[in-house]
Amino acid sequence: MSPSWMSRSRGQADQVDGPLKASEKRSCLSRQSKTFWMLLVAGIFLLIIAIGLGIGLGIGLTRGSSGGNSGNGGGGSGTPSSPNSTTNATAGEYWKPAAGTSWQIVLENPPTDTSLNVAVYDIDLFDNTASTISKLHANGRKVICYFSAGSYEPNRADSAQFKKSDYGKGLDGWPGEYWLNTNSANVRAIMSARLALAHSKGCDGVDPDNVDGYDNDSGLSLSPSTAEDYLRFLAIGAHSYSMSIGLKNAGAIVNATLDFLQWEVNEQCVQYEECDLFRPFIAAGKPVFHIEYPGSAPSISASARKSACDNNEAHGFSTVMKEMDLNDWVEDC
Template sequence: MSSQPRDKTDEMVATVSAPGNRSFLSRKSKTFWMLLVAGIVLLIVAIGLGIGLGVGLSGGSGDDSGDGDGGGGSSTPLPPSNNTNATAGEYWKPASGTSWQIVLQNPPTDTSLNVSVYDIDLFDNNASTISTLHAQNRKVICYFSAGSYEPNRPDSSQFAESDYGKELKGWPGEHWLNTNSTNVRTIMSARLALASSKGCDGVDPDNVDGYDNDSGFTLSPSTAVDFLNFLAIAAHGYNMSIGLKNAGAIVNATVGFLQWEVNEQCVQYQECDLFRPFVETGKPVFHIEYPDSAPSISSSARNSVCDDAEAHGFSTVLKEMDLNDWVEDC
């Protein structure tokens, strides 16, 4: 799971070349031609600035950092998806404000926390871990990366080289997936079947925001929504819930058929308003912030997160980047 700060950069470069050799000009016409050339240069500069400003105002922001991205992404929201097949079925529907803990570094070693939900790794935990949590009256969300290739997963050999593209920055060996690939979707279907067989109540599919990164593929918010429709239909068919991970650009399009949002660092990046549609429809935003000083957090650092007005009503936890057992909630 990638959990690094984003690198969003818009660049604008303008270069104007000076006129060439003008030694052929006659003494009588030199002033006229100098004025004419000066006018042309000014016109070129004006056009260049106009184009540059247009790029600066409308250009999207890329992100190679994976999870650490709150996922603002595209500026124009997609309309809500109307695929009724993605909502069919009987499955767990948690309420806004549901308490939670997330442990992905290893199987949780302390399950005594007074929380309702554990988000744990699909592959690193066996069915007995999940049944133990169920016996403690907890619901279990199973994490897996739906949008990236990880080299050390049990099913990694099933991906074709054409299925994965550029590497996730900061995560050697992990590559963005072509989520439109039939083979990729077949593998994800098998992962959902595995989650069901282990007793997971829901799934947390990560890295669905390849459209907002330099993935090596032609991905877009629309293809991401299509992929999530595919995952939701399959998950709901197993009576499992499913949520959105970051990907703020597609909240509006997916809030109707997904059961929660898992967001990282929206306070840090001042974009929690993107995820409010979930709480406004009674669904939880499972929210994580990574204070630099964790696990030693000052009262002021804690309050800056927990008192953030835009994150009011979110299920906020403070974690270390490696998502081990340590947690502090608001």
């Protein structure tokens, strides 16, 4: 289109040029017809090319989205599986102590004496460094790392990560501690991080405490079945890091968890006359790490020793006598 056409209307052009002769009209129509058909053919040709490119591009995109996970070049949307993706709570290679294994437990502070002639030390996950655990390993000890899996503690390094909605009622006798909703995704994420911390420090196993909220006035919807599910979750996580894991107290779920847990840590089953609940671990060749708290400790009378050590239901247990604050003092049977 010429600039002159753009500068004036069609009516003005007709007036200036005047009427066309018939021959000129036919010639003009002929030229217009040829131009029309040429443009039509060109348009069809371009349309065919465009359709072909579109089909090719569509096939390419389809192949890219369906096969992107198969190559090393990537770009696929597949998510790699995590170490915890297995639903088999017994899978993995990890330490499996035998019934009767000797032990010491120190939770009040890092142990000041790491030379005690026992096979296992149970120590606090947060209060002990990797170097302490390495030193115990150098002395031929296995190390179990303790943390509370079922209660909020106010002074732990990750305490601020808990939400108010994760809490239940307070623990009797433990100011500032609250029962946790172990079904909470946030609670489980924090516990997964604790398992990773235990692994990074070199722990051979973990001792998750307070998993028996179902047996207490927790203010939460907890039951033996929710406790079993929670322990299965923790076991899968621990085993994925090649760490063992045990049951803490919780006699009601011994049989439900026996196959995927490696030991029992029990407090005061002699005092409460319930040691028979934990005997399935012994029958399975797994240790019951058993604590009694004589009121006269650290002075132990003959009768107190006999009561703790000679109980028929606790036969074969790895029994120690401790003070309630679980300091370094210990006396075994």
